[in-house]
Amino acid sequence: MLKQRLLTALLLAPVALWGLFYLEGLSFALFTSVVIGIAAWEWARLSQLPALGQILYPAAILALLASAYHQPHLQYQALWVAAIWWPLALILVMTHPRWVSWWRCPARRAFLGLMVLVPAWCGLQILRVDGFFWLLYVLLLTWMADIGAYFAGRALGRRKLAPAVSPGKSWEGVYGGLLGTSLLSLGAGYYLSYGWADILQLWIITLIITAASVLGDLMESLIKREAGMKDSSQLLPGHGGFMDRIDSLTSAVPLFALLLLYGGL
Numbered sequence: 001m002l003k004q005r006l007l008t009a010l011l012l013a014p015v016a017l018w019g020l021f022y023l024e025g026l027s028f029a030l031f032t033s034v035v036i037g038i039a040a041w042e043w044a045r046l047s048q049l050p051a052l053g054q055i056l057y058p059a060a061i062l063a064l065l066a067s068a069y070h071q072p073h074l075q076y077q078a079l080w081v082a083a084i085w086w087p088l089a090l091i092l093v094m095t096h097p098r099w100v101s102w103w104r105c106p107a108r109r110a111f112l113g114l115m116v117l118v119p120a121w122c123g124l125q126i127l128r129v130d131g132f133f134w135l136l137y138v139l140l141l142t143w144m145a146d147i148g149a150y151f152a153g154r155a156l157g158r159r160k161l162a163p164a165v166s167p168g169k170s171w172e173g174v175y176g177g178l179l180g181t182s183l184l185s186l187g188a189g190y191y192l193s194y195g196w197a198d199i200l201q202l203w204i205i206t207l208i209i210t211a212a213s214v215l216g217d218l219m220e221s222l223i224k225r226e227a228g229m230k231d232s233s234q235l236l237p238g239h240g241g242f243m244d245r246i247d248s249l250t251s252a253v254p255l256f257a258l259l260l261l262y263g264g265l
Contacts, residue, residue, distance in 0.1 A: 012236070020139070021132045028128050029069050036121045037062050039242045040113065042232035046223045046243075047109035057110055064114075065121050075122035079261070082119035082254035086215060089115075089251075093218045096164045100226065109223060116219065116250045123254035126261070137188055138256045141206060142213045142248040144184050145177035149214070152176020161214075166221040174214055181210040205263055209256045216251030220244070 019031040040058035049057055068074040089112075092099055103109055127135040153173030161169040185206040189199035220243055224232065231240030 119254035148180030149173035
């Protein structure tokens with residue numbers, strides 16, 4: 001398993017980095033659309049749509065992305081959709097299984113996927129317009145949160161975060177992730193020659209997005225648990241599927257873009 005994970009990572013990492021930081025404009029939009037399109041197909045499977053639905057669903061998602069590309073104002077509106085959706089997702093996760101009957105049917109699970117995937121794509125486009133620094137920052141943030149949570153959780157994990165959704169996650173892991181991303185925000189503030197007020201603002205935004213990245217992970221875990229699936233697919237040997245790799249980003253990216261736009265940084 002470890003050999004598979006390393007080999008897949010070595011093959012995919014250069015492609016991902018090239019696509020995210022070298023491509024611009026339409027090329028970047030197409031590259032990210034491919035990733036979201038595959039994730040949409042995986043979400044259709046997790047929603048347990050029929051075979052035809054698993055074809056039509058990603059096609060519909062891609063049509064929405066094309067519309068948003070040609071009407072950029074829709075991309076900004078999608079960020080506000082994320083701002084409404086993710087607090088509702090937090091309620092679904094923290095109260096599970098109380099409300100599971102509300103979203104259990106395939107059509108409603110598919111609708112939730114729209115709230116997850118489309119704003120994430122829009123956030124990527126908005127962040128890339130201003131160069132690649134903030135895009136790189138939010139990627140590093142989610143990776144740092146994941147790494148910090150992994151090691152802190154293994155060493156100190158006692159109190160379960162959401163045992164009905166993801167029994168392996170702990171509050172101590174969350175604190176470890178917050179510590180790691182706090183250090184990242186301080187380093188970024190120093191690199192940008194920010195004053196203390198801006199560093200404090202970036203730190204607060206970073207803490208919010210770190211928590212959001214955990215929520216994105218938990219939301220996918222919730223959908224997978226309902227579908228009875230361990231991974232969203234087997235497209236990435238040793239890593240599961242595309243959704244398994246981008247689940248934290250689906251919440252972090254649009255909310256981070258929104259806070260940057262209206263936070264003055």
